[in-house]
Amino acid sequence: MNGSFRLTRLFGIDVEINVSWLLVFALFSYTLARQYFPANIAGFAPAVYWSMGIITTLLIFISVLLHELAHSLMAVREGIPIRKITLFIFGGVAQMEKEPHLPGVEFKIALVGPATSLVLALLALLLFRLFPPDLAISQVIFFLARLNLIVGLINLIPAFPLDGGRVLRAGLWYYFRNMLRATRYAVNIGSIFAFMAIGLGFLLLFQFAWIWGLWYVFLGWMLYQSGQASYVQLVFHQTFKGVPVRQIMSPHVHSVSPYLTLDRLVELFYYYKFAAFPVTENDNLLGMVTLNQLREVEMDQWSHTTVQQIMTGTAKLVKVSPDSEAVDLMMKMAAGNIGRVLVVENHRLVGILSRTDIMKLISMHMLLGTEK
Numbered sequence: 379m380n381g382s383f384r385l386t387r388l389f390g391i392d393v394e395i396n397v398s399w400l401l402v403f404a405l406f407s408y409t410l411a412r413q414y415f416p417a418n419i420a421g422f423a424p425a426v427y428w429s430m431g432i433i434t435t436l437l438i439f440i441s442v443l444l445h446e447l448a449h450s451l452m453a454v455r456e457g458i459p460i461r462k463i464t465l466f467i468f469g470g471v472a473q474m475e476k477e478p479h480l481p482g483v484e485f486k487i488a489l490v491g492p493a494t495s496l497v498l499a500l501l502a503l504l505l506f507r508l509f510p511p512d513l514a515i516s517q518v519i520f521f522l523a524r525l526n527l528i529v530g531l532i533n534l535i536p537a538f539p540l541d542g543g544r545v546l547r548a549g550l551w552y553y554f555r556n557m558l559r560a561t562r563y564a565v566n567i568g569s570i571f572a573f574m575a576i577g578l579g580f581l582l583l584f585q586f587a588w589i590w591g592l593w594y595v596f597l598g599w600m601l602y603q604s605g606q607a608s609y610v611q612l613v614f615h616q617t618f619k620g621v622p623v624r625q626i627m628s629p630h631v632h633s634v635s636p637y638l639t640l641d642r643l644v645e646l647f648y649y650y651k652f653a654a655f656p657v658t659e660n661d662n663l664l665g666m667v668t669l670n671q672l673r674e675v676e677m678d679q680w681s682h683t684t685v686q687q688i689m690t691g692t693a694k695l696v697k698v699s700p701d702s703e704a705v706d707l708m709m710k711m712a713a714g715n716i717g718r719v720l721v722v723e724n725h726r727l728v729g730i731l732s733r734t735d736i737m738k739l740i741s742m743h744m745l746l747g748t749e750k
């Protein structure tokens with residue numbers, strides 16, 4: 379994720395913090411120190427409230443980390459490597475190198491996170507019982523008990539891709555013996571929860587509880603979006619597993635000559651409405667020329683400037699062999715924010731593959747019900 383920095387390494391897993399967490403840290407410490415704790419227990423000096431706020435926020439951070447670490451260690455135990463854990467504004471994400479291959483494995487990995495939060499809540503509650511309740515430390519511990527209870531319970535809501543939704547999918551997957559079908563059901567059930575959250579949000583908006591209303595609408599929308607996105611990604615993986623690039627690329631590429639002048643190139647941009655053209659000579663790929671590169675040249679220079687003077691050379695282009703796996707390519711395109719790749723075989727341009735083409739292909743499969 380962008381804007382993250384490495385904090386530490388635990389059990390061979392990198393732990394990263396997203397910069398958004400610093401904002402959350404300040405916001406939580408402030409709210410706890412100035413509002414929550416003074417409202418719950420009176421009579422401490424401001425410095426004590428601030429210490430309580432900061433210590434509590436650090437312990438929240440550790441709670442979230444333990445939740446993600448539990449997922450990660452279970453995944454590693456089941457043979458799924460974890461690249462890193464990123465802690466960001468809404469909690470954390472443990473990046474698995476691959477999806478679980480069996481429902482039982484997914485069940486264990488998903489369930490251990492909320493279970494950890496609930497155990498932490500229980501431990502904090504037991505610890506709270508050991509101290510007199512009017513101590514500052516008792517208030518911190520009690521807050522943590524509540525927070526971990528809420529984190530554990532929210533994550534158990536059966537809305538995919540929340541942990542509870544994954545547990546549900548694992549169950550359906552075991553029942554149907556079909557992962558994609560199980561995911562579709564889990565995503566649809568998740569959407570019901572997402573729309574319920576949005577509905578509740580609007581209800582609160584009408585009652586002039588603006589902040590809470592907007593918060594629920596936002597969370598519901600995020601939940602809906604992430605459910606849909608994970609389903610599309612899964613359909614892609616299932617449908618295009620083992621499919622080579624050659625099979626899904628567009629083989630008819632409109633390329634331009636390196637000696638073409640820019641005033642002619644403009645006409646081609648208008649005619650084909652593409653944002654870029656590959657540059658070839660006798661089918662050999664020489665580079666790529668984009669609309670933006672054209673825009674950087676003054677208009678009165680167009681008639682005596684050629685494509686090869688402004689194009690990007692092949693060395694800087696993303697190229698792929700027609701025999702490489704489409705799934706791997708899609709992951710690379712998504713990770714590198716790459717819009718299109720050129721398919722090259724023995725220096726010859728044989729096709730082109732754009733992200734829009736891939737998305738169209740996926741929605742066609744979903745519409746026709748031909749996903750595997």
Ligand SMILES: [Zn+2]
Binds near residue numbers: 445446449491541
């Ligand atoms: Zn979790």
